[in-house]
Structure formats: structure tokens, C-alpha cells
Amino acid sequence: MRRILFWIVAILLLVGLQTQLSGWIGAYYYKIVILTGINIILAVSLNLINGITGQFSIGHAGFYAIGAYASASLVTYGESSIRGIVSFLPRIGQDTVLLLAGIVVAAITAGIAGLAVGIPSLRLRGDYLAIVTLGFGEIIRVVILNVDAIGGARGFSSIPVLSDFFLFWVFLFVLVTVSVIRNLVNSSYGRAFVSIRDDEIAAEAMGVDTTRFKVLSFVISSMFAGIGGSLFGHYTAYLNPNSFTFITSFYLIIMIVIGGLGSIQGSIVGAVLITVVLELFRSLSEFRLVGFSILLVLVMLYRPQGLMGAGEMFRTKRKAAVAKS
């Protein structure tokens, strides 16, 4: 009951913000807020595999790209047929169906890609995932560059704009992502993920099928990256392969490391911080990477557990209360 109330209030608040925010802060800051939301989805999902399950993926941009292009292809090439199926709905209803269909297809496609990458590379212990995901991210980008139907190097333009309410949609999915991953962490599944991070041999001896759960974590993480990609494509209505380079994956890793590996709140803080700083120093272009490297070194020196540490604030207290009762 309290949960239903939470979602109603959240949706009302988002609708309210949607109508007011761009008036208050102007189009430029409005765009940054939306990009921050997308980066929160990406960072929190990357944190599931890198922080919580303790594997090291450095190709999150690949799944982001798959989601973006899968969704954009669907709404561009499938627009008329989907509108035909739901022609009984008013225009805005049709748009919403298209938008959500894009998101669902993006999640499924990215999830399948995650399964294909995860099964061979996660069966082994060690850094294989890092190597494979690094290669995978580049392969995806090169494939996109060479497929003319989705724009190739020119970029994918003419994606239909399906909504004026992107603040609403993006932050709705931020809430979905955060609550799904938080719920997962607090269940038996989450304990299995963390046990793999802490000690894979002991986890296996306690009956955790480590391969299966590593792949599960990776697939869920990929799916949310796909959702982030879909939202990005819907919002910008233009996709370019340059948005999905290794540098993008690298920024995402910086976000979760600075925020604190394994902490969901940390990933959110990291995503907001890095997105805003990236925007503030836009004029420095590539030199920002140098700045981030220095920032990363400083964080590692003075606060190696990240800004928020590995856990969540306000959590241990509640847990303790439960244990006492």
C-alpha cells in the first residue's frame, strides 16, 4: 500500500516538475538534467555488475549503443505498422506505445547481447570479462559505423520525436532502475551477487551457482543500459556512433568508482557529479579526461572506498532494528 502511494506521489511530482522545470531553469539546464538522469540509469546498472557482483565490465557503452539503436530502428522503421495496430488510441496514446515499445525492445536486445557476451566470459574467473567487454564495445561501434540502414558514420537521424515529456519518462525510469536494483540487492539474489564478489570459492561451496548468477547480474545490468540507450535515442532523436566510444564506458566507470563501488547511492552521486562537471568544463573538451584521471587518483588516495563508501546510508540502522525485534 505504502509502495503504491510512493509511486503515485512520485509520478505526480514528476508530472509537476515536467510542466514547470524548463520554465524555471531554461532549455540548456533542462537538457543537462535529462542527460544526468540517463547517466544515473547507466551508472546504477553498471554498478550492479562492477560494484555489487564484483566483476569488471568496461564495455557498458556497447549495451547502451545496442539499446539506443535497437529502439531507434524500431520506432523509425516500425512506426507506421505499430501505429496501425494501436490506431484506436489517440495520437498521444500511440506515441506512448511506440516510446515504451522502443524501451522494451532495447532492454530485450541489450539483454540478449549481455547473455551472448556473458556466458563465455563469465564462466572463467579473472579478468576475462574486462577484455571481452572492451572488445565487444568496439565491435558494436564499428558495426554501427558500417551499417547504412542505421545511418553509419553519418549518424541515425530522422528518429520520430514521440514525447515532449522526457523529464518525466527519464526520471520515471531512473526510479524504476534504482528500485529494481535496490530490491534485488536486498533479496537472496543480492546476497548471492555480493557473495560472489567477496569470495567466489566460498560462494560456490555454499550452493551459489556462481556462473549463473554472474551471467544473471550481467544480463540485468545490460538490460538497463539498453533502457538508458533507448531513452537517449528517443530524447535526442539523433544518434551518432561517437556517443558510444570507449570513453563513454570510461566515464561511467569513473562515476561508480568515485561514488563508491557497490553503493547505489554512490552511483547516483557519481553520475550527477561527473555529468555536471563534464558540462561545466565542456570548453576544455579532451582535456577533461586528464582532469578526471587526476580526480580519480586523488579519490583513490584520500578516499579509496569512494564518496559514499561501499554501503548505503540509513540502511544499517534499519537492519539493526529488524534484528532486535
Place this chain on the structure above:
Amino acid sequence: MGILDIKNCTKRFGGLVAVRNLNMSLLPGSLYGLIGPNGAGKTTVFNLITGVYAPDEGSIELDGKAIQNKKPCSIASLGMSRTFQNIRLFKSMTVLQNVKLARHMRRKQSLFDAVARTRSLGEEEREIEQDAMALLKIFNLDGRANELASSLPYGAQRRLEIVRALATHPKVLLLDEPAAGMNPQEALELMHLIRSVRDRFQLTVLLVEHNMKVVMGICENIQVIDYGETIALGTPREIQDDPKVIEAYLGGA
């Protein structure tokens, strides 16, 4: 016909035969000791039983089911649990969470339950928590349930490993050198603990141990291996007087 039967098991690493033609049979409810000098193959036997290695020849049966080619996690779900020589607790988890994790393979919750936090998930999580706390209470660790596992003193970490292993509801409990690094007083307490665990949970315990006092003090049957082969088998008294065992430990004339 025991609860754990090893028949004619051989394991080779290249040219080295780590375990040769090993036979072992644990009766239900027994406390069985496996000893041998350094490099005798005790750890290999442990790894064969728990599924880390597959034997080259022979069979291993747990409660009548062949387990020699199964993954460690499936063997665990058939009722085998273990502790580790060098403690392997989940360091970033609390004491309570360590015990809760052991319930993982008996979970009823589906992925959907977990994501949507359904009512049945809440009930199961409460049940898991109560069971875990009850178990911790038996071992006098309930007061530290919310501390990080890595913050416990050494002896308590060893106890927690046993609690975690018990929380999987095993039929057979494998203890890999539980007395390692303990002083005589702690080792004595450990002996009582192992015996009471066996009686209370009606388990079969296989103990690998260097501390002769512990092994001789609590095991009903002892098997001695050296260079991968069984050299003696019997009660503690028989083992102590066996010339082959004395030779293996002290060297032949």
C-alpha cells in the same frame, strides 16, 4: 553402505598421482578423521569430495547419489557443506548476512518476487532472518549479528564458518583443519563444539586435522593417508599403535 562413499578414487596431476585408489566410507552420524603428513593428499581428497576436482577414476556417492562429476554448487545442494582451512567468510557482509546467504539454495523466491518485493518475499526473508538468528544464538554469536564478519576475532570467525555451513542444512559436514592456529584451550572448546554440533544436528562429520589431540580425542574412526594411499584405518587407539603410521610421521629406520 555409508552416507558418503568413495570407491577406488584416483586423481592424477600430470605424472603425479595425488590420490591413488582411495576408499572411504562414512556411516551416518559418525565422526570421521582424515589425517596424514604434509603433502599426503588430504586437501585433494577434500577437493574431490566437494567437486573442485573430478576424479580420474572411481566414484563418489553422497547418500546413494553419484556426485563425482557435479559442480561444487550442486554437490552443496545435495547436502554437503564445508569450512575452509584459511577462513573464507564473506568479508563485506555482516555476520547475519553470511548465515542468510547459506539459505540461498533453498530459496523459494523467484526473480520477480525479488524485484517486485512481493508479500511472499517479505515472509520468506523474515523466516530466513529468524532461522539465521536462532542458529547464531546456539553458537553465541547473536550479539554480534550486525557486525561485519571480518571484524570478529579469529575464534569467532571459525565458529561463524561452522554456523554458515550448518545453515545450508547439510547431511555431511566437512571441516578442513578447524583447529589451525588455535591454542590448546581453544582447541579443547572446538572439540566439544564439533561433538555437540554432530549430536544436535545429527550430522556426519569428516574432519581433516593436523592437531592429533583433537583428532584422537573426538573421532570414532580415523583414516591415515600418505602419498595418496591409505596406510591405516581404524579407531584412534589402533592408529596410534600402527607401525606404518609411526613410520609415515616420524620416518622409517
